Amino acid sequence: FHGWHDGVAAGSTSHFTGGVPAGIPPQLVAETVLLPADDPARVTETLKSREDIAAVLLEPSGASAGQVPLPQGFLAALRETTRDQDVLLIFDEVITGFRWSRGGAQARFGVTPDLTVLAKIVAGGLPGAAVAGRADVLDQLDAGAALAAGREKVPHQGTFNANPVTAAAAVTALSIIEKQDICGRAESAAEDIRKGMRMALVEEGVPWGVYGEASAFHVFLNPRRLPIDPMTFDPLKLGFDGLKGARSPEKTNRLRIAMIANGVDLNGSGGLVSAVHGEKEVARTLEGFRTAVKWLKAEGDV
Amino acid sequence: FHGWHDGVAAGSTSHFTGGVPAGIPPQLVAETVLLPADDPARVTETLKSREDIAAVLLEPSGASAGQVPLPQGFLAALRETTRDQDVLLIFDEVITGFRWSRGGAQARFGVTPDLTVLAKIVAGGLPGAAVAGRADVLDQLDAGAALAAGREKVPHQGTFNANPVTAAAAVTALSIIEKQDICGRAESAAEDIRKGMRMALVEEGVPWGVYGEASAFHVFLNPRRLPIDPMTFDPLKLGFDGLKGARSPEKTNRLRIAMIANGVDLNGSGGLVSAVHGEKEVARTLEGFRTAVKWLKAEGDV
Incomplete structure (x- = not known):
């Protein structure tokens, strides 16, 4: 329960073509097909x-x-x-x-x-x-x-x-x-966040995508600057390479810092909503997101 | 921090000759010399x-x-x-x-x-x-x-x-x-336990050995029934094979159960003493040990 396993470390955050991450025995990586x-x-x-x-x-x-x-x-x-x-x-x-x-x-x-x-x-x-x-x-x-x-x-x-x-x-x-219907409540709050974020992107004219399932939400920061309409964004069309391969840790970090400065701590470029997150927390998250987006726009990051 | 690592599982509790434990990739075991x-x-x-x-x-x-x-x-x-x-x-x-x-x-x-x-x-x-x-x-x-x-x-x-x-x-x-001198206090209590256990073995005429360092104590249950004088027992003379190789999980378990029945939970056939263990706990441990030894003697386990 500690966060990773040497045997599957290749391909979890990098080395998607099966290369050997630093510090991991190659003999072990060779036992896994990615x-x-x-x-x-x-x-x-x-x-x-x-x-x-x-x-x-x-x-x-x-x-x-x-x-x-x-x-x-x-x-x-x-x-x-x-x-x-x-x-x-x-x-x-x-x-x-x-x-x-x-x-x-x-x-x-x-x-x-x-x-x-x-x-x-x-x-x-x-x-x-x-x-x-x-x-x-x-x-x-x-x-x-x-x-x-x-x-x-x-x-x-x-x-x-x-x-x-x-x-x-x-x-x-x-x-x-x-x-209790904990899962349903968290999912409903996450859906409100996903909808609200999409709306903020449309109103701010930012070509990012917001998606996710159940109580998870993800923001796609579009580092390759594809023409994206936030209302119709479909992550499946980008595939693995377009989504994870195109990740920009620096851009993700800037969004995260802007969100923290607005009182919301994202987990990377997304988050998991819990059943204790109610209307107030959703509103605060959306407010923070809109301000963060404005800041990143002002700095030419979108 | 979860208790074991596949790469060194061979040799931690068994497979001392380097064999492959069940469920561990042999390629990984081959990377370690025991x-x-x-x-x-x-x-x-x-x-x-x-x-x-x-x-x-x-x-x-x-x-x-x-x-x-x-x-x-x-x-x-x-x-x-x-x-x-x-x-x-x-x-x-x-x-x-x-x-x-x-x-x-x-x-x-x-x-x-x-x-x-x-x-x-x-x-x-x-x-x-x-x-x-x-x-x-x-x-x-x-x-x-x-x-x-x-x-x-x-x-x-x-x-x-x-x-x-x-x-x-x-x-x-x-x-x-x-x-605070936590380590010193725990070591002193452990030394009292080691001495008291040795004394109990001498008085009960049981050919086991008690040893250990710092705040740890170990009871050697002598499954091969060697002629042992508890007062002069030296674990180094038995070496790895004599000590760990000769382990008897069943005998260890019987001692542990007898100790639990007397209110003391051993960690296998020994234990680690902490700074909250004072005179009262030491006395209770020694009392439990003496009774457990008597029980095991009565059942022919020594």
Whole structure:
């Protein structure tokens, strides 16, 4: 639950062509095949032509909480191909679990993976994580099952395993999610933010895009200065390269600083809305965004 | 700060001959050379004969908080060899940092590594970790230094990076350690426990060994039933194989359960004493130990 894994570090924020990031063993990078999520045919081809793939791992929202959305039907097709090829399908629901819906992205989209990875969201924000999924796969971690089958169990020691404070936070958080429509409230506030931001861009004449799903919103800062109409912006048309490949960390940082100066701390060029964000917070976010946009316009940053 | 790393999982609790644990990529295990810490000559030979070793990593207390103590002079010799061979020396001070002394095991033993790994102990028990050491090595993680040198920085993202609650706990805990003789108090209580346990073993006629350093204590349960005098027991004479190789998880578990039934929760077959453990806690631990030993004797477990 600490934020990254050496084995998938290539391709998480850079090295999208499979190069080896500094400090990561190349032998480990070589064990992973990095595939573009906006090219379903290539994913299918690779799964059908190779015998050495154990599992496919992805964020069911698309990379980075939906910053790079998946094409319509991609998840269902991937489920079918992985099942046919006897390859495990693993959803990284660290962000989307208990956020895209009470049942995560898998319930929202009706696609059930073989394994689901959850992190702090399952523990009310405290250090905790979980792997959920098929009993026959999880048996690999079970001491009793391993003993009965005469095989070694997969290790999973951890200092916070069975931590009482984490467990209490988890029970409380999950009870609230179960009993109240937390997800719906956060999604509704996020939709207000997305709409309001779009309106601000139109009124300020700024060719950026605002998009996102559930309680997430993303601002596309258009570093290549494409002709964009904020009201009809469709991130899918830009694909992975246009969205993530075209990222400008400097421009993102300037927007973030301008927003902080206006009292709103963005997470990069977007954010995740929570159920405690009500009308007041939405209004303040939109006010801050409009001022930040004006500032960036004045400095020639749009 | 989560309890293990795939790259060194072989040899942490099993697979001491370098085999691949279940669920760990063999390619990663192959990147690590596992050497016995009770054979300094072999370590030196390996470092001198190979060109592909980047770093030596060990617990400066000996494995598992000193469960397998290091021979006298081993650390100093290792420091000399690694310096001569231009290999980094890394101390895992996750347990010993701020415990073996205010300056960790390195201050206690007067041996300075190139890098030190610290975990929750640096953060007052909350999720936090640190890597300390030579500036020229740490520059690999520094965005500014990497940019200036025209190289890529080593990634180290993490959800709890710069976490305010963790930082507050860390500042508080480290201030207490700095101003009060916490380490000395814990060590003194641990020494009382070690002495008292030895006495109980002598009086009960049980051929086990009690040992440990600083605030740690270990009980050697003698599963191979060697002739042991608790008063003169020297773990170094048993070496790695005799101590860790001879472990009996079942016997350890029976001692632990007997101790819990007497109100004391051991960490395996030993424990770490803290500065809040005073005379009362020491007495209660020793009382519980004596009763547990009697129970295990009655069941033929000693």
